[in-house]
Amino acid sequence: MKLKYLLIFLILLLTLLILTYFTKSSSVNVKAIVPGICGNSIKEIGEECDAPDLGGQSCISLGFSGGNLSCNSNCTLNTSGCTSLPPSGGGGGGGGPGYFPLQYGTIIISGKAYPNSEVTLLSDGQIKSTLKAGARGDFEFTLRDLSPGLYIFSLYSEDSKGRRSSLINFQVMLRAGETAKSSGIFLSPTIDIDKTSVRKGDVLQIFGQATPDAEVIISISSDEEIFFRLPTEKDGSYLYVLKTDDLEEGDHYTKSRQIYQNQMISPYSRTLSFVVGTTTVLKKSEKKCPNKGDLNNDCRVNLIDFSIAAYWYKRKLSPAFAKIEREKLNGDGKINLIDFSIMAYWYTG
Amino acid sequence: MVKVFFDNLKKVENNKIVVPVYVDTEGKNINAFELRLKLDDIIFRDYLDKDSIIVFWLEKPYLDKNVLVFSGIIPGGYTGKNGLLTKLIFEYRDGAKIEVLPSSQFLLADGLGTKAKIEVTSFNLPYLGKLDNFVLEDRHPPERFKIYVTRDKNMFGGRYYITFETKDKQSGIAYYQVRELTFLPYSKMENFHFENVKPPYVLKDQTLRSYVVVKAVDKFGNERIEILKPQRKILVDEIILLLLFGILIFIFFNLFYNKRKNLFKRK
Known part of the structure; x- marks a missing residue:
């Protein structure tokens, strides 16, 4: 008996689950059809074309062998520029006009980041791929089956302390069926400081992550720009202890870049500000999320x-x-x- | 000084011309701009964003009386001499002029949005005799893209919405369409009714249990479809309600069963 009621209970529960899953309010889509405007260069309803928009048609797609398809001023197709091959000799006739398959291409992107760091590649503002750089910071992305055209890529990496590099942008023009290579992409170092305010005469530590065997150039600017050069450690990290005796009191800025074997020069890192004054204030450790722009607090700006x-x-x-x-x-x-x-x-x- | 210039003009019809708009940043790295062009004796018809350096359009080209305005963003910035912003299509007469207004802005990628100095120029359209061989062909669909679903208490009354963006490498995006479905159809998507939308799009199904199909269509009619799967099957509060209901039924049946059992015992 108890089993019977238990079964009824389970059936009811199941029925409710199914009903809840399938129940949703229906929606009505209303679509308004607007006749096209001939002359606005967009092929719309009622038009065969609207120069230069040919609606995806070409001489070949219309059954010709080649030539130039154009558009009349009344938005009808003009095939007078299309050509037809003469029929092949010997009777029987040849086949229809050839259809050229879509051609895609490949882009290979390589460069240097930080040892064993995660490198993120964006294409046209969207994350395309991420990978781990090698022990010397080398990375290589291979993107296949890409439509021909201009690609705007952005790259950044994150060091072992969670500091993100600044974005580096570059463009690649890809032609149909080709492989385009973009090499020597060299990320800027990450940078951080230990104080936001330093008493004149005290030291300020400037540090971050770069590529092993690179040379880091640190820039300090206030009224004039001063540069310091130092080699990186074996793991690519760097640390510079800046004496503030010779700096004027007031606001200053620092940024860094790196040079690799006198051949590759990176862009500058983010710029950090500090004050030389009468007090020393230690910098709070930054959260790994972007400082600005993250409006929905998901630790991303996208x-x-x-x-x-x-x-x-x-x-x-x-x-x-x-x-x-x-x-x-x-x-x-x-x-x-x-x-x-x-x-x-x-x-x- | 950032310079805006026009080059490689193409005459495509008897009175139509394609005018590429370029930027020379003179060594500066710019990541956002708003360009305002005063049009004199020239009619704006359309634009092409093939080969453009703009990653995200903020405002696509539109007319504000006789001033053409458009703005965009380039995460990471652009530094160079020949950055193509867009190709504008005009109807024109000889003697037409385009003027870059001083209210245009180019902002540096310095984290502060510092305005770069801009060279204000005026461009007289040259006489173009014969038609150029300008053939725009596009058989490739738009690029793949991601659909983001989110909600913000300060927007759309806190309702869920989706946002998305993609590019077309040949002719540019013409429009987007959306359809929400309970099931993914076995038949082709073409048979279904889609709604023309602009992102962001507020979802009709706020329970997030529908498939959301987004179609990007380029100016040659090529399509790219991306699908967002249902984000939830059953809501948490529905589970709680079900459990409570189930417990109530269980208690009811138990009481009923015990009552009947006692009745039989007495007999």
């Missing part, structure tokens, strides 16, 4: 953050979002191009 900022672009900010803008952007109380520039600087994909 399309989601852009979509949030785009929502508020040229709009009055709500009090809740104004607080986020103060913390994560430039705090001027509005979203404009400057905020997008800040987000683009901290972009992670």
Whole structure:
């Protein structure tokens, strides 16, 4: 008997589960069909073409052997420029016009990052691939089956302390059926300092991660720019102890770059600021998340953050979002191009 | 000084011209811009973003009276002499002029959004006699892309929405379409009704139990479809409700069974 009721109970539970899974409100899609406007260069409904938009057609797709397909001013196709091959001799006739299959290409990207670090490759702003660099910092990405065209790549890496390098951008033009190589990509070092404010006469430590066997150039700027050069340690790390006796009191900035075997020079790292004054303030250890631009607190700056900022672009900010803008952007109380520039600087994909 | 210039103009129809817009950053690294072009005796028709250095459009080209405005973002920045921003398609007459307005902005990739100095120029369109052999062919679909689903309490009343972006390497993206489905169909997607949308798109199914199909269509009609799988099957509060209901039924049946058992015993 008990078994019978237990069975009924289980059947009811199962029925409810199934009903819940399948129950959803239906939606109605309403599509408005708008007749095309001839002359706006976009092939629309009711048009065969709208120069230079040929709707994907060519002489070959229309059954000709070649030539130039064009568009009349009334948005109809003009095949007068198409050519036809004469029929092959001997009767029987040849086959139809050939269809050329789509051709793709390959891009190979190589360079140097930090030993055993994770290197992230973005293509047109989206993460394409990540891999681990070798023990000497070497990496190589191979991207296959790519459409021909211009690719904008970005690369960054993270050192063993979780510090991210700045983004390095480069472009590759890929032709159909070809393999394009982009080598010698050299990431900038990561950089950090131990104090945000240093009493004049005390020392400031500037350190970070670079490539083994590279030489690091540290720049200190205030009124004038001063440079220091030092080799990296065996693991690629570097540390410079800056004496502040000769620095003026006030705001200063530091950044670094690296040179490898006098052949490869990296871009500069992020710029850090510090103050030379009367007190010493130790720098708090930074969280690994981007300092700015991470509007949804997911430790990334990507399309989601852009979509949030785009929502508020040229709009009055709500009090809740104004607080986020103060913390994560430039705090001027509005979203404009400057905020997008800040987000683009901290972009992670 | 950042310079904007126009080069490699192509005449495609009797009164239509393709005008590529380039930027020379003069050694500076720029990562965001807004360009404002005053149009004189020239009509804007369309644009092509093939080979553009822009990664994300902030505002695609649009007319504000006789000023053409467009803006974009380049994460990581661009440094170079010939950065193609876009190719603009105009209808024009001889003597037409395009002027780069001083209100245009190019911002440095320095983390502060510092404005770079910009050289303000005016460009008189030259007389172009014969038609150029400008053939734009595109048989490749748009690039693969990711669909992000998220929600923000400050946007859309806290409802879930999706955002996405892709590029087309040949002719450029014409539009996006979306369809939400309970099941993925066995038949072709072409038979289904899609809705023209612009990202971000607020989901109709806020329980996130539907497949969300996003179609990117380029200007030659080539399509790329990406599918976001349901993010949840059953909601947590529904599980709790089910469990409570189940417990109630169990208690009810137990009481009922015991009552009947006692009745039989008495007999």
